[in-house]
Amino acid sequence: MILEFCKKMFGKSLWLFHTNCGACNGCDIEVIDVLTPYYDVERFGMKLVGSPRHADALVISGSVSRQVAPALRRLYEATADPKVVIAVGACAVGGNIWFDTYSVLGGADKVVPVNMYIPGCPPRPEAIVYGAALALGLVPKKVASRQEQHLPSGFSLDDYLARYSEGDAKAEEAGIAK
Amino acid sequence: MFRAKFKEAVICFGAGRVTLPYPFEPVEVPPKFRGKIEFDARKCIGCGGCANVCPPRCIVIEDIGELTRITFKLDRCIQCARCYEVCPEDAIQISHQFETATPQKSDLTSEMVVWMSSCQRCGRCFETDNAIDAFSSKRWRGRGPGDENKHGIFPASTGATTLMWPGRDFMRPESLVREGEPKP
Numbered sequence: 001m002i003l004e005f006c007k008k009m010f011g012k013s014l015w016l017f018h019t020n021c022g023a024c025n026g027c028d029i030e031v032i033d034v035l036t037p038y039y040d041v042e043r044f045g046m047k048l049v050g051s052p053r054h055a056d057a058l059v060i061s062g063s064v065s066r067q068v069a070p071a072l073r074r075l076y077e078a079t080a081d082p083k084v085v086i087a088v089g090a091c092a093v094g095g096n097i098w099f100d101t102y103s104v105l106g107g108a109d110k111v112v113p114v115n116m117y118i119p120g121c122p123p124r125p126e127a128i129v130y131g132a133a134l135a136l137g138l139v140p141k142k143v144a145s146r147q148e149q150h151l152p153s154g155f156s157l158d159d160y161l162a163r164y165s166e167g168d169a170k171a172e173e174a175g176i177a178k
Numbered sequence: 179m180f181r182a183k184f185k186e187a188v189i190c191f192g193a194g195r196v197t198l199p200y201p202f203e204p205v206e207v208p209p210k211f212r213g214k215i216e217f218d219a220r221k222c223i224g225c226g227g228c229a230n231v232c233p234p235r236c237i238v239i240e241d242i243g244e245l246t247r248i249t250f251k252l253d254r255c256i257q258c259a260r261c262y263e264v265c266p267e268d269a270i271q272i273s274h275q276f277e278t279a280t281p282q283k284s285d286l287t288s289e290m291v292v293w294m295s296s297c298q299r300c301g302r303c304f305e306t307d308n309a310i311d312a313f314s315s316k317r318w319r320g321r322g323p324g325d326e327n328k329h330g331i332f333p334a335s336t337g338a339t340t341l342m343w344p345g346r347d348f349m350r351p352e353s354l355v356r357e358g359e360p361k362p
Contacts, residue, residue, distance in 0.1 A: 037196055037197055038196060038197060038198060039197070039198060039200065040197040040198075043197070090234070090253070090254050090255060090256050093253045093254065093283070093286070094234075094236075094251065094253030094254030094283075094286075095234075095254055096234055096254050096256060097233050097234040097235075097254075097256065099234065099235075099254055107253075109283065114283075115281060116279060116280075116281055117253065117279065117280055117281070117282075117283055117286070118278075118279040119252065119253055119254075119255065119278050119279075119286060120257065120276065120278065121255075121256035121257055123276070123279075124207075124276050126198075126200050126205050126276060126277075127276045127277060127278065127279060128279075129200050129201055130200075130201060130276075130277045130279050131279030133201035134279050134280075134281075135281075138201055138202075139201050139277075141280060141281075141285075142275070142277045142278075143214070143275075143277070143278045143279075143280050143285050143286065144285055145284055145285050145286070145287055145288055146288040146289075147288065147289055147290070147291075148217065148218075148219035148288075148289075148290040148291075149219060149290065149291045149292075150219040150220050150222065150290070150291070150292050150293060151245075151291065151293045152293060155293070157245075157291060160242075160245065161242065164242055
């Protein structure tokens with residue numbers, strides 16, 4: 001009973017520690033926006049704290065640069081277990097336009113395990129609120145991977161791919177450049 | 179001083195509720211809002227314009243013989259809508275969907291596979307006059323299935339096309355003809 005009581009009381013009070021790992025400040029402004037009375041993510045029990053030791057969740061914005069990667073790793077280790085990592089913005093999710101740059105690792109998930117991805121450049125404050133609500137289980141997930149094909153009827157894609165690789169092998173044998 | 183505080187309190191009470199009831203009620207976005215991009219494989223002609231202009235290169239285009247696979251890695255999409263602007267067939271549309279948060283990154287990757295072999299307008303295969311034109315024209319796949327063309331150039335993946343189309347069939351497969359177009 002005490003356990004259930006604790007779950008009810010503490011289950012939804014995530015304390016956030018916000019880190020900028022090389023962001024342009026766009027996402028940071030949106031994160032601050034979310035904490036204002038207009039969007040008010042504090043009604044879900046979330047608030048910013050000043051130390052990772054007090055935090056339950058890390059909010060990472062910015063494509064993680066090489067310089068900041070060890071610091072982010074240490075920050076992750078300093079956060080008390082159990083912890084949640086939320087990547088905010090296209091940079092932290094997939095690296096944005098710097099995904100393959102030499103000085104950037106391209107995404108927070110290259111350094112620390114990420115539990116919630118919130119894409120957007122920057123994401124709308126509503127999108128961040130949605131991500132927070134999704135993490136708390138208040139709303140359903142709305143995005144899914146999609147595979148669309150436009151092929152002639154009776155066309156088997158797997159067969160074609162198999163034959164294609166066969167054809168490639170034949171062309172290689174015959175010395176024809178692809 | 180107390181009067182000022184009292185006034186402030188009255189103003190605060192008068193303001194009512196300012197917080198958006200957002201996650202429990204849907205919210206309107208501005209009319210020109212650029213959200214998640216949506217694609218339609220039935221309209222795509224595989225020209226690759228979207229992949230060409232995409233700043234974060236989140237649209238990746240691959241040639242597999244006579245197929246074109248277009249992968250949308252929306253995890254790094256910056257919603258600039260340039261793909262929407264260049265698309266000649268309106269195969270890419272901008273939706274108002276901004277609720278794209280997900281616990282799995284794989285949810286943000288989509289792909290479409292498009293059959294490319296024949297001209298999507300006339301239903302016939304391309305044939306250009308000289309070899310240089312042929313190489314510079316995009317999506318050119320040779321003259322006939324499995325045939326060496328008249329300039330001695332092999333289409334990509336000769337073996338595959340031979341196996342796929344045993345006879346010469348320049349016509350576009352009927353299942354690919356769009357509505358409102360004359361049948362080949």
